[in-house]
Amino acid sequence: MEKNKINADQFVERFMDADLKHLTYIQTPIKIFPLSDIAPYLKTPIPTFFFGYNLLIHITKGHFKHQIASTEYQVEAPAVLISNYGHTSAIDAVDKNAQGHCVLIKEQAMTSLFREQEILNIFSISPLLNLQAEDDVELTQLLEILNREIYTKQPYKELYESILRTVLLKIIKLSNSNKSLARKQEIAITFKQLIHTHFYDQKKVKFYADKLAVSENYLNRCVSSVFKKSSKELILEVAIIHSQLLLSETTKSVANIAYELEFTDPSYFARLFKKIVGISPTDYRQSLNSI
Structure with missing residues (x-):
C-alpha cells in the first residue's frame, strides 16, 4: 500500500x-x-x-x-x-x-x-x-x-x-501501558503490525505464525485474548479496510480491486466487505461520490 x-x-x-x-x-x-x-x-x-x-x-x-x-x-x-x-x-x-x-x-x-x-x-x-x-x-x-x-x-x-x-x-x-507486556500480548500486537506490512499478498495465518515462530493454534489464542477476534478475521478486516482506500482513490472495478488484494473470488470479497463495512463496495463508492 x-x-x-x-x-x-x-x-x-x-x-x-x-x-x-x-x-x-x-x-x-x-x-x-x-x-x-x-x-x-x-x-x-x-x-x-x-x-x-x-x-x-x-x-x-x-x-x-x-x-x-x-x-x-x-x-x-x-x-x-x-x-x-x-x-x-x-x-x-x-x-x-x-x-x-x-x-x-x-x-x-x-x-x-x-x-x-x-x-x-x-x-x-x-x-x-x-x-x-x-x-x-x-x-x-x-x-x-x-x-x-x-x-x-x-x-x-x-x-x-x-x-x-x-x-x-x-x-x-x-495509559497504563508502561508495564511489561505479557507474552500473549506481545505476540498479538506484533502479529497486527505484521498484517499491516504483509496483508496485501499474505492472508494465511500460517505465514504469520511462522514469522512469529509459534503454532497457528497458539497465535489464535493470543489474538483472541487481546483483540477478541480470530487471526483470520483480523487479517481480512485489515484487507477490507485498505480496499476502502482503493475504492475512494481509484476508478478500478470492484472485481479488479478484489484481485489486486489477492481475493480469488470477487463475490466473496463483496460479501466480506458488506459484513465488515455495513454496505456493499458499490454503495460505499457511491456514498463517497455524493460527498
Whole structure:
C-alpha cells in the first residue's frame, strides 16, 4: 500500500481549503502543527486515506470525530489520539475552533527513538486517551517546546527527538501501558503490525505464525485474548479496510480491486466487505461520490 500513502503536503493539497502559506514544511522526520492552523481549513468529511506517518493529536479545546481502521472515535478535549503508521484513517467532523497540536512522526524516527518493548507499548495504547487537567497542561507545555525547537533556524535533532520521546513516554505512563507486556500480548500486537506490512499478498495465518515462530493454534489464542477476534478475521478486516482506500482513490472495478488484494473470488470479497463495512463496495463508492 506504499504507493497509495499520503504525505503531509499531499494531505494539505487534497483535503484543505484556502491559501495555507501559514503552514511551514521543514525537512525533519518529526513535524508539528498547531490545530488552530489546520482545523478551520479541513474539508470534512474526509474519506478513508492511508497516511504515511505515525499521528499524534493533542486537543486542548474543542472536539473532532476520527475513524481509525474500522473504529470511529468521538474525541473531546482534553484528550490525545494516536494512530500508528500502517492504519487507515477517515475524518468525519472537526470543530473549526479546535486548539492543541498535531504531530507527524515518520516510521524510521519511531524505531530510532524507542526500543522494541517501548514501541509495542505504544501500539498497545488505546488510540483515544482522555486527560486530566494537570496532564493536559504538562503535555501542552512539552509540545509548545517541541514546536519552538523544530521551527528554529537550526533545529537541534537530539533535542527535539528527546522532547518527543518524553511526550510519548508520558502518554505511555498515563495509559497504563508502561508495564511489561505479557507474552500473549506481545505476540498479538506484533502479529497486527505484521498484517499491516504483509496483508496485501499474505492472508494465511500460517505465514504469520511462522514469522512469529509459534503454532497457528497458539497465535489464535493470543489474538483472541487481546483483540477478541480470530487471526483470520483480523487479517481480512485489515484487507477490507485498505480496499476502502482503493475504492475512494481509484476508478478500478470492484472485481479488479478484489484481485489486486489477492481475493480469488470477487463475490466473496463483496460479501466480506458488506459484513465488515455495513454496505456493499458499490454503495460505499457511491456514498463517497455524493460527498
